[in-house]
Amino acid sequence: MYINKIEEDLDCGIRVAFKIFGGKWKLCILDAINRGITRPTDIQKDIRIASRRVIEMQLAELLSYGVVEKCAEEVYPKKSEYEVTPFGKTIIPLLAQIDAWGTANAAFVKTRQLELEKIAIG
Amino acid sequence: MYINKIEEDLDCGIRVAFKIFGGKWKLCILDAINRGITRPTDIQKDIRIASRRVIEMQLAELLSYGVVEKCAEEVYPKKSEYEVTPFGKTIIPLLAQIDAWGTANAAFVKTRQLELEKIAIG
DNA sequence: CTGCCTACCGAATCTTTTTTCGGTTATTGC
DNA sequence: GCAATAACCGAAAAAAGATTCGGTAGGCAG
Numbered sequence: 001m002y003i004n005k006i007e008e009d010l011d012c013g014i015r016v017a018f019k020i021f022g023g024k025w026k027l028c029i030l031d032a033i034n035r036g037i038t039r040p041t042d043i044q045k046d047i048r049i050a051s052r053r054v055i056e057m058q059l060a061e062l063l064s065y066g067v068v069e070k071c072a073e074e075v076y077p078k079k080s081e082y083e084v085t086p087f088g089k090t091i092i093p094l095l096a097q098i099d100a101w102g103t104a105n106a107a108f109v110k111t112r113q114l115e116l117e118k119i120a121i122g
Numbered sequence: 123m124y125i126n127k128i129e130e131d132l133d134c135g136i137r138v139a140f141k142i143f144g145g146k147w148k149l150c151i152l153d154a155i156n157r158g159i160t161r162p163t164d165i166q167k168d169i170r171i172a173s174r175r176v177i178e179m180q181l182a183e184l185l186s187y188g189v190v191e192k193c194a195e196e197v198y199p200k201k202s203e204y205e206v207t208p209f210g211k212t213i214i215p216l217l218a219q220i221d222a223w224g225t226a227n228a229a230f231v232k233t234r235q236l237e238l239e240k241i242a243i244g
Numbered sequence: 245c246t247g248c249c250t251a252c253c254g255a256a257t258c259t260t261t262t263t264t265c266g267g268t269t270a271t272t273g274c
Numbered sequence: 275g276c277a278a279t280a281a282c283c284g285a286a287a288a289a290a291g292a293t294t295c296g297g298t299a300g301g302c303a304g
Binding site for chain 1: 125131132133134135136137138139140141142144146149150153171186187188209212213215216217219220221222223224225226227228230231232234235238239242
């Protein structure tokens with residue numbers, strides 16, 4: 001496990017929240033599991049752009065904080081199924097709102113991004 | 123401006139949202155401005171643990187995406203006041219919920235973190 | 245036994261983000 | 275002119291985070 005060098009301040013709710021679900025892919029993974037995509041291989045197929053390894057790692061972190069739980073079935077081909085725990089379920093409403101906000105503002109953000117790039121280059 | 127090497131995927135609402143307010147201090151800064159702490163110096167005093175520079179930079183990013191706006195007054199001592207724009211205001215409810223979630227779960231997260239460290243060391 | 249599938253792990257490397265530190269500019273009070 | 279204060283910028287370094295690559299292990303089909 002990697003231990004941070006700069007001490008964290010968890011006196012602020014925002015920072016606590018980001019510690020749990022602030023990773024690049026954590027909410028995407030949580031969303032996938034919540035939608036019934038429970039196996040690592042399938043999650044990876046769902047979030048193609050993320051690498052196999054990062055999904056394994058972020059899944060392990062979500063697991064270690066009890067956001068998801070593993071229900072491995074010892075069958076062929078080896079199956080691991082992840083489920084959102086009751087604790088994890090408390091994140092779902094936030095996830096839904098964040099996703100909705102992003103979807104609603106995607107067009108604006110993309111346009112603005114292009115403008116900013118033009119300014120940076122030109 | 124730093125231009126990313128890995129191409130971003132903004133096809134997912136979560137990723138769009140994180141692009142705008144996913145930075146380490148962005149929501150904290152937005153929260154401060156929303157609470158009426160509008161000047162860079164004061165924001166820095168409010169979030170002591172964050173460096174002067176990072177606040178300047180994240181403020182600049184929030185500004186470039188129109189989340190906040192600057193209302194500089196040319197007086198002594200030089201004043202810059204930042205305000206949350208109508209666009210930025212749409213983030214406030216999410217911010218409030220994220221903060222509330224983090225505050226509600228801070229004790230659990232801290233305890234769990236200690237347990238995980240014990241396992242890692244022991 | 246061999247090849248294949250799935251889950252994971254370790255380590256090196258690369259990318260991104262944050263931090264540190266030292267500037268510049270502008271204005272005021274002395 | 276000179277100290278002080280505020281805003282902001284640039285660049286290097288440090289830290290964190292993500293990615294790539296190549297493993298191991300178990301079990302099944304042929």
